[in-house]
Every structure is written in structure tokens, then in C-alpha cells.
Amino acid sequence: MMWVLRRWIQTAATFLSNAYLMFPASRNIYQGRLKSVCTPGLNCYSCPAATGACPLGSLQNFYATLRPGLEQGRLHVGLYVIGFLGIIGSLVGRMPCAWVCPFGFLQEIIYKIPSRKFEIPHVLIYGKYVFLGLFIVILPAVVVDDFGYGVTWFCKYVCPAGTLEAGIPMLALQPSLRELIGPLFYNKMAVLLLFLILMVFIKRPFCRVVCPLGAIYSLFNRVSVFRMVHHPDKCVLCEECYRHCPMGVRFYEGANQVDCIRCLKCYQESCKFGAISYEVAGIRLPSIRTKRPEKEAPAD
Amino acid sequence: MKTPRFVPILTAIIIVFISVVPTFAQNKVEPIDIEGVNKMMIVQDCPLFLVATAAWCGPCRQELPILNKLYAKYKEHGLKLVAISLDADGPAGMQRLVDALDLKFPVYWAGERMASAYNIFGVPTILIVREGKVQERIIGKRDENFLERKISSLMSNCKP
Amino acid sequence: MKQESRKIPFVVLVIFIILFIIGININEVSAVWEKAVQICFNCIGIG
Structure with missing residues (x-):
């Protein structure tokens, strides 16, 4: 884990x-x-x-x-x-x-x-x-x-x-x-x-x-080789990412904010909607994702 | 034609004179190796105060004028005070301080090897040396009263 | 999904590698070491 x-x-x-x-x-x-x-x-x-x-x-x-x-x-x-x-x-x-x-x-x-x-x-x-x-x-x-x-x-x-x-x-x-x-x-x-x-x-x-x-x-968060990606189309603004974030970042307000420390907690543990992923030099790597919470279906 | 014998001798004397004269003008920070420091530590009667210092170190710059003052006062009583610079990049930085503060006691430059040789982990550190051995360490910057008390108590039972 | 590789990170990376190498060449390493092996007493609140 x-x-x-x-x-x-x-x-x-x-x-x-x-x-x-x-x-x-x-x-x-x-x-x-x-x-x-x-x-x-x-x-x-x-x-x-x-x-x-x-x-x-x-x-x-x-x-x-x-x-x-x-x-x-x-x-x-x-x-x-x-x-x-x-x-x-x-x-x-x-x-x-x-x-x-x-x-x-x-x-x-x-x-x-x-x-x-x-x-x-x-x-x-x-x-x-x-x-x-x-x-x-x-x-x-x-x-x-x-x-x-x-x-x-x-x-x-x-x-x-x-x-x-x-x-x-x-x-x-x-x-x-x-x-x-x-x-x-x-x-x-x-x-x-x-x-x-x-x-x-x-x-x-x-x-x-x-x-x-x-x-x-x-200062490097926006330009670094490794970067977080937000998918607004999948985001339901549930704020789960914010609740889990050790830095109190509201990820849905923008990926790669100055306080995002790339702990990947939101990606791994919070987001059930696939709205958070990351990329390496522009190449998105969703396949690396190891575990997705499967507790409940997204509420409408 | 044979060169008279006195010519090379005279030349040598002149060269030595020229190279020595500037050291009279200023208190020059000379490089020293650990062996040199070891040799300096063999002192009789009066203790030697060996001050490990560095130009970049703030507390050291505050302490050096105090030591200079105490040196002027206790030199007559046989105080032996020598500073060793631990600066990594040569004696130039310490030389600036020696000139600006008009330090009267001898100052050498040994670099960082001094730290490992004498287990010094913070500057300033004063090593109090007797009969070739470090008897006591004063770690960190102390005020004038503290240093004067220390010096006068140790000087009382030594004969210059 | 359109994926475009980004080049800017590598430009930035190269710039900082160059700075790093310049730093090493002008002997900044020994300046770092010199301060790291001696405790700065007034830095840690003592003295």
C-alpha cells in the first residue's frame, strides 16, 4: 500500500x-x-x-x-x-x-x-x-x-x-x-x-x-517532470481529497498548487472518481495506479 | 673570471631580508600543519591558550578583540595565546580580521584538518594546553569576565 | 486522449544541472562542507 x-x-x-x-x-x-x-x-x-x-x-x-x-x-x-x-x-x-x-x-x-x-x-x-x-x-x-x-x-x-x-x-x-x-x-x-x-x-x-x-x-510544481493532473470532467467536488490532504490543499481548485507535496494520498486513497492522476513529462500514467477504493458507487 | 665568494652570500642575505621585512610590518597569518601545532603544544611552566577560530564565524569575530585585550594585559605575565584559523579556503579571510582588529598574538592557518586532529566540533573553541596535553576546552564564545577569570587563575601558578 | 510530451521540464533541469556544475567548479562544495562540520553555536540558539 x-x-x-x-x-x-x-x-x-x-x-x-x-x-x-x-x-x-x-x-x-x-x-x-x-x-x-x-x-x-x-x-x-x-x-x-x-x-x-x-x-x-x-x-x-x-x-x-x-x-x-x-x-x-x-x-x-x-x-x-x-x-x-x-x-x-x-x-x-x-x-x-x-x-x-x-x-x-x-x-x-x-x-x-x-x-x-x-x-x-x-x-x-x-x-x-x-x-x-x-x-x-x-x-x-x-x-x-x-x-x-x-x-x-x-x-x-x-x-x-x-x-x-x-x-x-x-x-x-x-x-x-x-x-x-x-x-x-x-x-x-x-x-x-x-x-x-x-x-x-x-x-x-x-x-x-x-x-x-x-x-x-x-516554485517547480508547475514545471516539474512529474506533475499532478486534475480531470474536472470527472470531479464531483466532494472534497474528499481536501480532507485527506496532509497540506490542506483543495486539489480541485487546481493541480500543482504551491502546497501540493505529491504525497499521492488523494490519488491513492481519496478520489473515487478518477479525477486525480499524474503525468511524467506529459505522459499520463494511469496504469500505475495500484488500488482504487471500491467502497461505494459515485452518488449522483 | 672567478666570482668573488661574497656575491652569492650577499644575494642570499638580501633575498632573506626582503622576504622577512614585510612580516615585521604586519602580523602575518602563516600556514601551519598539525605537526607544527603539536610542536607548539610542548610548552613549559605557563599554559598555552590555543584558540580554534574562523573568519566566517560570528562569535569568533566577537571574541578575538576580547582575546587581544587580554593578551595585551597578561602578555607580561607570560600568557601564551595562539589562534589557529580553521577556514577552508586559506589564510586570506583570517588575515583581513587580523589586520582590521590589529591582533597582536600569533595567528596561524591550519584549515579543517585542525578540527579532526583535535576533535573540534564548533568554533570558537579554546584549548588550554599544559605539558603537551589539552587539559581543558572552552567551547563557544565567552564574555570578557569569564575569559579573564580563566586566564588569571591559570596564570597565577605559572612562572614566566 | 491527446498526449503531448512536455519539453520545458527538461530545459529547466538542464539549466539547474549547469548551475550545479558551475557551483562545484568554483569550489562551493568546500564552502558548504566547512560550515557543515562545525556547529554554528548561535545558529542553534546557544551563545
Whole structure:
């Protein structure tokens, strides 16, 4: 079943992104060559177990060191990272969010806690582009110190994944670091707690409102090789797809919206009318469909 | 015709002089290998404060002026303070900081190999070395009071 | 059903492959690695 497959892949990706399990003994982070490769999902590279580099952390560092780099005659704008994300994006769009992002996985798990659920105002989904533009690119490049260096704004003031995966574990592993706890840490803990609470009540709140990585991938949703297809002629607007969607997307309002993460849940589990399918480079592949719910006949 | 013997000697002296003079003018960030660092760690009497740092690291840039101040104050008392840059792309980035901050203590560039050799996972990290061994680590940026207390307490029982 | 293969995704893909290769050639890989192997303390809320 697709659902089980996705959970397995999410679990495997979380462990592969965090496979350095020596850290309790070494009290250190992994420092090997693999760390020059970015992970496709949001995974803090200061996490003691992390095996790869965080694409967002890397990008911010490129922009934070842009000016001193220019003074030393090198123009590093993060083409390596942009190229990496663009290759994934142009192949599958926002699919990594659903299948390999550890932080997305966490949000789906926490949402399973029974409670009253809430929807967010639609306009908030554009927040992630503000975070991408300001916190990843503009502020790190523009707000600089006397030597021309900027700060990794997103990591420093926002990223709850960093607090969860790196801040808290490092404080546990290295007690002397506890002396450094200050307002910055309390701010980051507050952000983390806020999101942990929101995750219970709202579907993937971080992905939809804040995540700059999702924002980058989302730009490729319409042009990627792999794309979702909506068949309005078959759609009865039953909203089953919306109810099952982990991102709160109303698929019937348009395939390949910015928040569609191609988890294929609507295609596999929700739509009984065959109104949802996907294509690869324009070639529709309805034959791959493995299972269709056969509970009831479409109501007229 | 035979060239007088003093000509090559004189040439050598001039070359050495020319290459050495600029290093008097500025505190030059020289490359160093791990063996060099190991050798530097063999210190007698007073402890060595080995500061692992990097130009791109924000807290490091805040800490270097503090260390410079403390170095000026405790140099007379025998404080040995050496910074090692872990920047991946050579000593140029650190040299800019050394010049701008007018750092007086020696600064070397070892690159990332320093991290694996001495198990450094975050910059700044100060290694406090005694008799060739790392006795203590101060991980992360500390304020002036903390560093001064640390230095003065360790300097009290050493004879310069 | 009319099925037309799309070429735009591949154009986009090639553009980003080129950017990726340029990035590698101007030594951006070591810049990523250098930051990834050292914890940025103030990035994770410490210090």
C-alpha cells in the first residue's frame, strides 16, 4: 500500500539523514566528507547525528559571507546548492517534503494526536516566500558587521528544526554549553514549542507557512517532470481529497498548487472518481495506479 | 673570471631580508600543519591558550578583540595565546580580521584538518594546553569576565 | 486522449544541472562542507 510505503520511506530518509549514531560516545558531530552533500529535506547539520548538509543553512552561509568573499575575489552565490535543489525541483517539484523531509514527517506524526483541528487562513501560505526572501537571502547578505559578514537569520532566529535536532541534543551532550544559554535560546525554544503545539491542531503548519525549502521546491510544481493532473470532467467536488490532504490543499481548485507535496494520498486513497492522476513529462500514467477504493458507487 | 665568494652570500642575505621585512610590518597569518601545532603544544611552566577560530564565524569575530585585550594585559605575565584559523579556503579571510582588529598574538592557518586532529566540533573553541596535553576546552564564545577569570587563575601558578 | 510530451521540464533541469556544475567548479562544495562540520553555536540558539 502506498501509505505504508511512504511511511517507510519517510522513516528511512530520517535515519539516513541522521545516520551518525556514534554521537553519544563521541559527544561530537559527524565531520566526514559526506557533509559536503546537501540533504533534500530540512535537517539541521549541527544535529550530532546528521550525515549531510542543510541546504538552507548552506545557502544562508553563502549570502552571509558574500561581501568578504567578493573582497577576496570570489563570487559564491550558492550555485551548488541552488543547482542541487533545482535538479530535484525540476524532476519532482515539492515531492521531497512528503517523502524524505524529517521535519515534515514529524509534523504528520504529531498531527495524529486526537484533538479539534483547525484550518489556517489561506493567505498565510505566502509567508514562506517572505521567509525565503528575507531570512535566507536578503537579511544575511545586507545586514553585515564591520567586516562585511552577515548572520544566518533563519537558523539563528527561526528554525525550530535546529533547536530540536541540534540545540537541545548538544546541550545534553556538552554540559559546558549550558553556560551559554541566553535570550537567543529562549526565543528559539519558544518558536519550537509554538510549532510543536500548532502541529497538533493544524496540518503541517511549518511547511505551509514558514519553510523556505518548501518555498523553493514549490516554485517547480508547475514545471516539474512529474506533475499532478486534475480531470474536472470527472470531479464531483466532494472534497474528499481536501480532507485527506496532509497540506490542506483543495486539489480541485487546481493541480500543482504551491502546497501540493505529491504525497499521492488523494490519488491513492481519496478520489473515487478518477479525477486525480499524474503525468511524467506529459505522459499520463494511469496504469500505475495500484488500488482504487471500491467502497461505494459515485452518488449522483 | 672567478666570482668573488661574497656575491652569492650577499644575494642570499638580501633575498632573506626582503622576504622577512614585510612580516615585521604586519602580523602575518602563516600556514601551519598539525605537526607544527603539536610542536607548539610542548610548552613549559605557563599554559598555552590555543584558540580554534574562523573568519566566517560570528562569535569568533566577537571574541578575538576580547582575546587581544587580554593578551595585551597578561602578555607580561607570560600568557601564551595562539589562534589557529580553521577556514577552508586559506589564510586570506583570517588575515583581513587580523589586520582590521590589529591582533597582536600569533595567528596561524591550519584549515579543517585542525578540527579532526583535535576533535573540534564548533568554533570558537579554546584549548588550554599544559605539558603537551589539552587539559581543558572552552567551547563557544565567552564574555570578557569569564575569559579573564580563566586566564588569571591559570596564570597565577605559572612562572614566566 | 491527446498526449503531448512536455519539453520545458527538461530545459529547466538542464539549466539547474549547469548551475550545479558551475557551483562545484568554483569550489562551493568546500564552502558548504566547512560550515557543515562545525556547529554554528548561535545558529542553534546557544551563545
